[in-house]
Amino acid sequence: MASTRQFTDRTDAGERLGDALLERGIDADIVLAIPRGGLPLGRAVADALEAPLDIVVAKKIGAPGNPEYAIGAVASDESVWRNERAISGTRTDEEYFQGRREIEAENARQKEARYRDGRSPPELPDKTVVVVDDGVATGSTLRACLSKLQGSDAARVVLAVPVGPPDTIADLETQVDEVVCLETQVDEVVCLETPAGFRGVGQFYADFGQVSDEEAMTYLES
Template sequence: MFRDRTDAGEQLADTVERRGVDPDIVLTIPRGGLPVGRVVADRFDAPLDVVVAQKIGAPSNPELALGAVAEDGSVWRNDGLIEQVTTSDTQFENERSRTREAAREKANRYRDGSFPSLAGKRVAVVDDGLATGATMRACLQCVRAADPEQIAVGVPVGPADRLDELREDADEVVCVETPASFRAVGAYYERFGQVSDEEAMTYLE
C-alpha cells in the first residue's frame, strides 16, 4: 500500500536502483504518472518529460479499450477484443485517427516543441500503476521508434500477467507490488485523487 503518488515514486525509485537500472531520461504518462516520475527522475538526476497515448474506445462503448494510440501515431491493438466486439477495420481506423489527434493535443499541452531525442539513451517509462496496459504498450512503441539503447518500464503496482506482456516491448520491467488478486490501481493507494493539468505541469518545471 502506498500513501500517495510521491511515496509510490520513492518506493519505485528504490526498486529501480536495486535492479541496477540507471536511466538517462525518465518519461512519464500524464497526468497521474507525473508525481511518480518526478521522484524517480530526481533520484537519478535525469531529465523528466512526457510520453502520451490515449485509449481507443469501442464505438458502442468508449470505456472498452480496443487498443491505444500514441502521440506519434504508434498503435497497439487488442485484436482479440476487436474480434469479440465485431469492430470493422474502418471503424477502428476512424477511432484511431480521432484518438491520435487527442493524444497529440494532450502532448502539446505538456511540452513545448518536439518529442525528446532518445537515440542511444537508457529510457525509463513510468506511470502510477498498470491496469490493462493498453496505454503503456502504445507509449512503449512510440519510445522504441526513437531508437533508445534500453527501455525500462517502472510502475508501483500492476497485475503479473499484464507486466509479463510488457516484456515484449521493454528490456526491463520494474514493479514494486504485484498483487495476486489485482483490483483497480487506486485500491493500492491511501490517497489517489485526480491530478489536474495545472498540478501535473508543476512536476515538469
Template sequence: MFADRSDAGERLADRLVEEGVDADLVLAIPRGGLPVGRVVADRLGAPLDVVVAVKLGAPGNPELALGAVAGDGSVWTNDEIVSRLGVDDAYLQEEQARAQAAASQKLREYRRGESLARLDGKRVVVVDDGLATGATALACVRQVQAAGADEVVLAVPVAAPDSTGRVRDEGARVVAVETPDSFGAVGQFYRDFRQVRDAEARSYLGERENEERGRGDRE
C-alpha cells in the same frame, strides 16, 4: 496499498535503485504518471520529460482499452479484446480519430506540439502510476524504442501480471513494486487516487521548463 502517487513514486524509486537501474532520461505518461515520475527522476538523478499516448476506449466502457494511439501517430490495438467484444471497424476508426486528436492536444500541452527527440544510445525509464491492460504503456514503449533508445525500462508501482508479459515481449524490461494476482483496476491499490489536473501535472515539469526558458534567454 500506496498512500498516493508520491508515496508510490518513493517506493518505486527504492525498487529501481535496488535493481540497479540507471537512467539518462525519465519519461512519464501524463497525467497520473507525472507525480510518480518526478520522484523517480529526482532519485535517479535524471531529467524528467513526458511521452504521450491515449487509449482507445471500448464501447460502453471507455476505461477498458482496445489499444492506444501514440503521440507519433502510431496505433496499437489489442486484437484479442477487439475480437472478443465484437468491435466493428467503423467504431474502431472513429475511436482512433478521437484518440489521435486527444494525443495531439496532449503534445501541445506538454511538449509544445513536438514529438520525442532522438534518443539514440540513451537508457530511458518510462513511468506510469500503474499498468492495467498495458495499452498506453505499450504505445509509449514503442515510441521510445522507435526514437532509438538503447535500453527501455517500464517502471510502475503496480501491474497486472499478464500485462507485464506483453511489455516484455516488446523487448522492454519491467520493474514493478507489486504484481498482485487479483487485479481489478489501478486505483484499488491507492488510498488517494484523485484525478491529476493538467495544471498540477505540468507543475512537475517546472524544472525542465525553467531550464529550457533559461537556454532560450541565453541564446
C-alpha cells in the same frame, strides 16, 4: 491482500520506485512519465536518478458504444496497439477503428503540445529511457507508448510501475504481447507489487485522487 503494500500517494510510490531502480543499478538518461497520473511518480523517480523528466503520451481507443472499454490505444505519432481479442469480441469494424485512431492520435498530439509548452521533444537515440506510470491494469495506453519508443532508437527501455496484475506484468517481462504477438521492446520491467487479487490500480493507494492537467504540468517544472 493484507501483505500487499499500500502506497500513501503517487509521490510515495514514485519514491519507492526510485529506490528500487537505484538498487538495480539502473542509470537513466531520461525518465518519461505518462500523464496525468504518472507525472507525480515520474518527478520522484527522475529526482532519485538525477535524470531529466519528460512525457510520452497515448490515448485509449474505446469500443463502439462503450468508450471506457479499450480495443486499442494510439500514441501521439500514431503508433498503435491493437487488442485483437477485444476488437473481435465487440465486432468492431476496421473503419471504426481507424477513424478513432486518427481522432485519438490528434488528441494525444494536442495534449503533448500543451504539456511541453513549446519545448522540443527529447532526443532518445542511444539513451537509457525509464517509462513510468502510476500502475498497470490492461496496459493499453502503456503499450501504445512503448510502440512509439520502438522507433526512437533508444538503447534501453525500462518500464517502472508500482503495481500491476501478474499476467500483464508477465507479458511485459517476457517482451511478448500475447494478444497481438508483437515484441514490446521493453528491456526490463520493475514492478513493486503483482498481487493475485488485483482489481484496479486505485485499491493500492491510500490517496488516489485525480490529477488535473494543471497539477500534472507542475511536475515538469522542477
